[in-house]
Amino acid sequence: MTDLDTFRQETREWLEANCPEAMRTPVASFEDIYTGGRRPEVAHPDQVVWCERMAERGWTVPHWPREYGGGGLGSAEVKVLREEMERIGARRPLDSFGISMLGPALLKFGNEEQKREHLPPICRGEIRWCQGYSEPNAGSDLASLQTRAEDKGDYYEINGQKVWTSYADKADMIFCLVRTDNTGTKHEGISFMLFDMDQPGVTARPIKLISGSSPFCETFFDNARAEKRNLVGELGQGWTIAKYLLTHEREMISGFGTAPGKSLGKAAIEEFGADESGRLRNGMLRQEIAQYQLDTLAFRATMERVGDEVKSGQGLGPASSIFKYYGTELNKRRNELNVAIGGEAALGWSGARYDDGAVVRSFLRSKGNSIEGGTSEVQLNIVAKRVLGLPDA
């Protein structure tokens, strides 16, 4: 047996013995995703048990180094672990912005002290993070942000306002872009800081969306305090870190485009019926479904190709620049089709018959996918300028 086979065998046995039954059921809604934090939202007590057991082995973030709370696994072992978890239908024990966004930025730009202070609590699900990027007058034009951080000797004083701060009302800490210098270009003078949300100078107010949920907040800083040791990178280096982090965010959002699900074609046949040769009765709908499925297949192949190109040492090619744009547009198309196929049943807002509006709320929420994290139009600008070499206006 190779080492990898041994690892697979041991992993399989350990998962069998330690993954609670309740954690082997599919994730049905957002509540089933465990995000941790000082005040964790617990839909099922086994979420906590499962997270603790996995964190003990470093397997909440298996590819991070062991000294920072990760599993220290190589990519082949991570793949085995993922496969073995999929085999028994095990849920991911922990999912958070700390893992998907702040962690990669700290590993790349943080100093040793910052990594040791912040990464292990992310792995254990003890601290929940939020991201302070957009402001009322800095959306697509993010670099125009005006939230100030003033050097007060042994700390920074933060004043200003952020918006679209995901889960700011539930987060313990924030990683935040602040202006520390107004003299140079707008990209210079931005710094990347970490500070506590649980302090008198911070207020988070949830924003109710068209979908009825409130995942985002307006966040106000009124003489809030950031410790000096929590400046990440150099003063004025924030834009570089922000861009790096945005690529992680865009990858995460574009992942929505690959969400598997019940075949739309078969769902449509249940509603509309099929002709004698098995074709969906409504030919116009059928074409749109087929085109969607086709593009999904080709998009997945593109994610696979880009991943394989990186693994084979060819580097991250220009195709990666389309992920955010294309993945979110695909997700919007899927939601449009879900509404069309469901008809009246898809339009209900509440009540058991309508599954509390799951279809239409998801449809409404999907409209934000091509706005958040850089609009589709900004993405196309980036492709035109950086990839195609077309000049500025």
Add this chain to the structure above:
Amino acid sequence: MTLVLNEEQLMLKESAAGFLAEKASVAQLRALRDAGDGTAFDPAVWQEMAGMGWAGIAIPEAYGGLGYGYTGLGVVLEQAGRNLSPSPLESSVLLAATAIEALGNEEQKNQWLPAIAGGEALVSVALQETAQYDPPGINLSASQDLDGWVLGGTKRMVLDALSAQAFVVLARSSGAVGEVGGISAFLVPADAEGVTVSPCDMVDSRQCGVVDFSQVRVSADALMGEAGAAWPALERCLDIAAIGFSAQLLGLSLEAFERTMAYLRERKQFGRVIGSFQGLQHRAAALFAELELARSIVLKALQAIDAGNDNLSLIASATKAKLCEVARTASNEAVQMHGGIGMTDEYDIGLFLKRARVLQHLFGDYYFHLDRFARLGGY
């Protein structure tokens, strides 16, 4: 399998790009067209291509080929698509060699495959009978007669028809039109009595013809495989053909797009280069995204052929449908973004539009393959 070209394939791509741009370029197609004497391709250039092994690239080594598989052939076809290269790569290599290998008996393979691989023989496939591509609709009749068969009917859209020494002819030996049972394949010499080949002047200026079979008598050994049972192997050939033409459409679309981007970076109106206008930038970037998807699905499909994937039909139809869609957009945008000069015969971009429409049609267009993709998906 990883979704990247290996080193051997990357080298092949580079050498094909260099060779075709020099010896079988758009300029050569234009010159052949303007000469107007019906010549399909430059025989000396084809012999050079055969000398490099391209004519036998996907043919197994046992039959004198290189055994590089269809991913290798696809790499060359993509470059041929970029250069609109006139050559028998499509007729004899992609179509006929594939059909003979899939449908032929040992003797037929030994007779024809090494000759095709060496560039000595040119064979073409005679499949389509009406204006539409409809394989189960094969109606050319094959009746058993004493010690052989008699074929009667007409085939169209036969590539390099006037240059071919033989045809793989798909015929109906039993069953009704529309049924996949009852289809038989024959290897028929072009000079057999009763075979008449007439040239058709098509929009892409490539050689193509109608082949009429009038009481054509062939011996029993002309039959490929079992009588009436060609369909399963034929279907695989058709899937491979659809993927091969997709690789050509990919090369054609990428080249048209790159030429258009170069034009946007240099053409000035209103005192600035037109590529600085956001109205054009967003269309270009959206098309770039589609082209990246096209690249991925073509490579995935080529690898699926070589891996012996058992749902080849699904990926083949997905690929041809996607490439037809992308090539349509890429060729239309190329003409539109070039403006007036794109409408002139003198400028090359129009040749890409013309070839695109023929390649889109060959072995099933967007509507054919999207419908098949949906049917195979169960709806």
